[in-house]
Amino acid sequence: MKKNILVIEDERNIRDTIEDILELMGYNVKTAANGQDGVNSVIESQPDLILCDVNMPILDGFGTLKKVRKIKDANGIPFVFLTARVSEKDFREGMNLGADDYLTKPFTKDELLHVVETRLAKRANDLLNYENKVQDLKEDLKEQEERMRKYDFANSHVLRAPVVSIIGLINLLLDSANVDDQGIILEMLKKASLELDQITRQLGAILTEEDNNGTTGSN
Secondary structure: OOEEEEHHHHHHHHHHHHHHHHOOOOOEEEEEEOHHHHHHHHHHOOOOOEEEEOOOOOOOHHHHHHHHHHHOOOOOOOOEEEEOOHHHHHHHHHHHHHOOOOEOOOHHHHHHHHHHHHHHHHHHHHOOOOOHHHHHHHHHHHHHHHHHHHHHHHHHHHHHHHHHHHHHHHHHHHOOOOOHHHHHHHHHHHHHHHHHHHHHHHHHHHHHHHHHHHHHHOO
């Protein structure tokens, strides 16, 4: 899929030259003659990369970058300054605002393409890492949901069954006047109690193991 690049440059000759080079390399290119038009273009159709001059009328490059970084879903778009100013102050100001790179005028075709390809590759890698993290979170969520499903199952079926039996047997024992019946009921009561004890021990071991794993993972 062709990448979309926005070129924000007030000097027409430079703007046209960049557009021609990038289009010959297979990129889709949009242009803007000032920062405000560039911001509007970002809002309308978010590009994959922005090349922006620093010294421009209406809205300069620094102001453009500030506005772009405030646009929803556009904060991560690679932003490269095109500038003849290379002072340390300008460099720091741009980087502090969130610029990804600088391209000093005059630049060659190879320098332009190198910056474009490098920043697009980094962006693609960042997006891939993000998608992998999201996938990992989804898998973790599925595991948690499975644990909860098993836990709910234990509570609603395995654990509840002996509890109901014990309650019922206790009621029978209280109501029974026959010694033989009481003996049978006591044996059943003992069996149900042992089942309940075994289930609660297993459940406790599972929860303890999960807590230990969580503690270990946090360290």
